[in-house]
Amino acid sequence: MKTFNKLLIAVTLIAASGAQAHDPSMHKEKAEKADCAAMKGMDHSKMDANDPVMQAMMKKCAEQMQHGEHAGHGEHAGHGEGHDHGAAQEPQEK
Amino acid sequence: MKIIKTLLLAVLIAAGGLIAFVYSGSYPMGADVPHTKFTHWLLETLRDRSIDKAASQIAMPALDDPELLLSGGPDYNEMCTGCHLKPGKDESDFTLGLYPTPPNLTDKAGDPRRQFWVIKHGIKASGMPAWGPTHDDQRIWAMVAFLQKLPELTPQQYQIITARDEEDSGHHH
Numbered sequence: 001m002k003t004f005n006k007l008l009i010a011v012t013l014i015a016a017s018g019a020q021a022h023d024p025s026m027h028k029e030k031a032e033k034a035d036c037a038a039m040k041g042m043d044h045s046k047m048d049a050n051d052p053v054m055q056a057m058m059k060k061c062a063e064q065m066q067h068g069e070h071a072g073h074g075e076h077a078g079h080g081e082g083h084d085h086g087a088a089q090e091p092q093e094k
Numbered sequence: 095m096k097i098i099k100t101l102l103l104a105v106l107i108a109a110g111g112l113i114a115f116v117y118s119g120s121y122p123m124g125a126d127v128p129h130t131k132f133t134h135w136l137l138e139t140l141r142d143r144s145i146d147k148a149a150s151q152i153a154m155p156a157l158d159d160p161e162l163l164l165s166g167g168p169d170y171n172e173m174c175t176g177c178h179l180k181p182g183k184d185e186s187d188f189t190l191g192l193y194p195t196p197p198n199l200t201d202k203a204g205d206p207r208r209q210f211w212v213i214k215h216g217i218k219a220s221g222m223p224a225w226g227p228t229h230d231d232q233r234i235w236a237m238v239a240f241l242q243k244l245p246e247l248t249p250q251q252y253q254i255i256t257a258r259d260e261e262d263s264g265h266h267h
Contacts, residue, residue, distance in 0.1 A: 034257035038250040053243050056160035056167075057254045064259060 036061035125193035141217060148215075149207040157206060157239035163255055166236030169229075170244070171256035174199070174237075177221065180256075182249040192221050203242045210238050 039061060047054050115121070129137065171180065177188045177196035189195055197204075213234050216224030225234060240255075247255070 032257055033259055034254040035250065036254060038254065042250065052158045052160045052163060053247065053251060053255070056163040057251060059160055060164060060254055060257070067259070 034060050034064055036064055125191065128193070141220075145208055145211055145217075149205070149211040152207045152210060154207055154210070155235055157235070157242055159239070162236040162239035163243060165233065166238070166240035167252075167256040168258040169233065169237050170240050171252075172258070173225075180249075181244075181247050181252045188221075194220060196221065199241055200245055200247075202245050206238050206242060209241055210234055213237055 039057060049055070128134070170178075175183070176186055177192065178199040179186065179189065181200055183200075184198075189198070210231075212222060214224065214226040214229075214231070216222045216226075244252075
């Protein structure tokens with residue numbers, strides 16, 4: 001029975017490590033923030049608001065700004081109680 | 095009857111010669127020595143026909159959702175750029191050393207069904223692994239959606255879309 005338990009633990013550990021191997025959170029060590037400041041230097045007249053690339057960039061930078069605001073609010077007024085998440089997700093630049 | 099016998103003999107001699115050549119060990123297998131034109135044609139045709147046939151049966155979802163780009167971009171950046179490059183990068187140790195040379199996916203968008211199949215199943219003896227055992231179809235399609243846009247991205251756009259922020263779990267669904 002002891003051997004069976006050891007075997008079960010070993011199999012569980014191996015299976016768990018395999019399941020985590022490609023978890024995106026494993027990549028956090030080399031994660032880098034989106035350089036949203038670069039968007040300011042782009043030619044906005046050539047940007048198409050319906051382009052998925054543009055929408056993705058705006059969403060990414062809006063999320064980053066939202067996280068920044070959350071951190072700021074967290075320091076002064078708890079964890080964003082009463083905060084309008086929908087408004088915060090609106091693109092900042094068009 | 096005589097012609098048939100002659101043909102059979104020729105086939106036997108050719109088959110024997112081929113087997114002798116295989117066992118002789120004289121074919122250069124180093125990645126730094128290109129295949130002969132015939133071998134190259136044979137392997138490329140075998141690969142392309144096989145992938146075309148398998149990929150033609152795949153049902154493709156809509157790929158123009160920005161959420162797919164935000165999910166597939168970081169995965170591509172972390173798993174694929176070493177071999178398949180990114181905007182502003184023309185070569186790497188892998189593109190110089192692997193044979194066959196991995197395709198530069200920033201050049202032009204390939205067929206999405208083929209890309210899905212290749213990512214999921216990999217390609218034998220090419221250095222391309224099968225990501226299917228560790229990545230579900232939805233995640234692979236997100237990478238395909240990103241690949242469709244990759245050739246038109248500037249380095250700045252690429253950086254923003256592929257960045258995996260600290261708070262970002264990688265799942266934008």
